Amino acid sequence: GSAGVTKVFTPTQEDYQKVYNEIAARLEEKDDYDDGSYGPVLVRLAWHASGTYDKETGTGGSNGATMRFAPEGGHGANAGLVSARDFLEPVKAKYPWISYSDLWILAGVCAIQEMQGPIISFRPGRADKDIAACTPDGRLPDASQGNKHLRDIFYRMGFNDQEIVALSGAHALGRCHTTRSGFEGPWTFSPTVVTNEYYKLLLSETWQWKKWNGPKQLEDKKTKSLMMLPTDMALVSDKSFKQYVDKYAKDEELFFKDFSAVVTKLFELGVPFAETTEKIIFKPTNV
Ligand code: DDH
Structure with a gap:
């Protein structure tokens, strides 16, 4: 009954590759969505998580995954992204050690690579924040403008x-x-x-x-x-x-x-990586 040592799971690059492979497998399997892939909407989720960043105040960005909460999830620009977040829930359940913030970005990287795009390097280390960190509406672009x-x-x-x-x-x-x-x-x-x-x-x-x-x-x-x-x-x-x-x-x-x-720059806006964090290059499953 004394204060014990809590075992902290420290994921390796191989563990992150497992998450990547899980997302890739689900992309392959769930091909009855839109034009045959959840890939595009996963890319959009990662972009909208990141694109709230404000360099003056250091607020917003992918570190936090605050789109999980109604104030930000309900922003007009985020309409429909619940389908991308729901797609990733079983992945989060299988690999609970990964933060939503890292998972959403990893999924964007995976989707780009699996849709025959370029290799996008990935660094883990994002931490989920609470509802108070939600960004104000209006930070993402309005398509009707110039x-x-x-x-x-x-x-x-x-x-x-x-x-x-x-x-x-x-x-x-x-x-x-x-x-x-x-x-x-x-x-x-x-x-x-x-x-x-x-x-x-x-x-x-x-x-x-x-x-x-x-x-x-x-x-x-x-x-x-x-x-x-x-x-x-x-x-x-x-x-x-x-x-x-x-x-x-x-x-x-x-x-x-x-x-x-x-895209690497976008996905890393405002993320306070540890100095020792190494870049991971995921192996695509389709080459
Ligand atoms: Fe976008 N985008 N985007 N977009 N975007 C939409 C869909 C997708 C703007 C508006 C829209 C980026 C930049 C801009 C993707 C990726 C990226 C839709 C349609 C609108 C509207 C949403 C819907 O009805 O479902 C505007 C405005 C800009 C801008 O001002 C530059 C960027 C930077 C990215 C990126 O990923 C780097 C993707 C992918 C989609 C398709 C989503 C889907 O469900 O399919």
């Missing part, structure tokens, strides 16, 4: 113009849902594969306003099956942004390299 808004939002996180354009290439993935954001449709014809198609289509297609009752969005004139948000079009109407759209449309390898670097 270049000034994009700079306001992403400069606040500490990104530059090149990084804004590289991050936006994530819209090669997934789709908009009228039930979530009000917008409708995918950006590319291959929404479950990481490619530079987003940039190529931005430049090659004629984009016209969609005639409908929903929020203002664009459609490709040719097939009317693809979409762009007003914020996506700002990347070609703004000269400083467009030079990078041109580069990434021409060179997928360059896009992969820059996307990997900028």
Whole structure:
């Protein structure tokens, strides 16, 4: 009955790879969602967990997983992300030693790699915070706005113009849902594969306003099956942004390299890693 020694489980890189493999297996197995994969919505969960970061105050970011709580989970920008969080619950139950904050980011890394994207290095060490750490609404971008808004939002996180354009290439993935954001449709014809198609289509297609009752969005004139948000079009109407759209449309390898670097930066915003924390490179299951 004396004060005993509590055994603390210290996960190894192999333990994190097990979590990765579990998520990859669930992605493979649960293919009856959207375009056949939970991958895109997992990427969006990791991005919205991270993109609340404010470099001036050091608040927000992926350390905390405060989207679990109603104030932040209920922000308009986070509509629909409950499906990504629910997808990960059985993984958390099987590996309870991992924090939600690390799990959501690890899942984003896994989804990108399993959807044939670049290798994204991962560092563990995020700790879950309580409801008081929820960020105020309005920190994530509003798709109905333009270049000034994009700079306001992403400069606040500490990104530059090149990084804004590289991050936006994530819209090669997934789709908009009228039930979530009000917008409708995918950006590319291959929404479950990481490619530079987003940039190529931005430049090659004629984009016209969609005639409908929903929020203002664009459609490709040719097939009317693809979409762009007003914020996506700002990347070609703004000269400083467009030079990078041109580069990434021409060179997928360059896009992969820059996307990997900028996603790692996004996922680590505001995370106080221990100095001894080593980068983990997960082995994809599909190569
Ligand atoms: Fe995004 N995004 N995003 N996005 N995003 C939506 C879907 C997805 C904006 C608005 C929307 C990034 C940047 C921006 C993904 C990843 C990333 C939807 C549709 C809207 C609206 C949601 C829905 O209806 O379900 C805006 C605005 C910006 C911006 O201003 C730059 C970034 C940086 C990323 C990233 O991952 C690095 C992904 C993936 C999706 C698809 C989700 C899904 O369910 O499919």
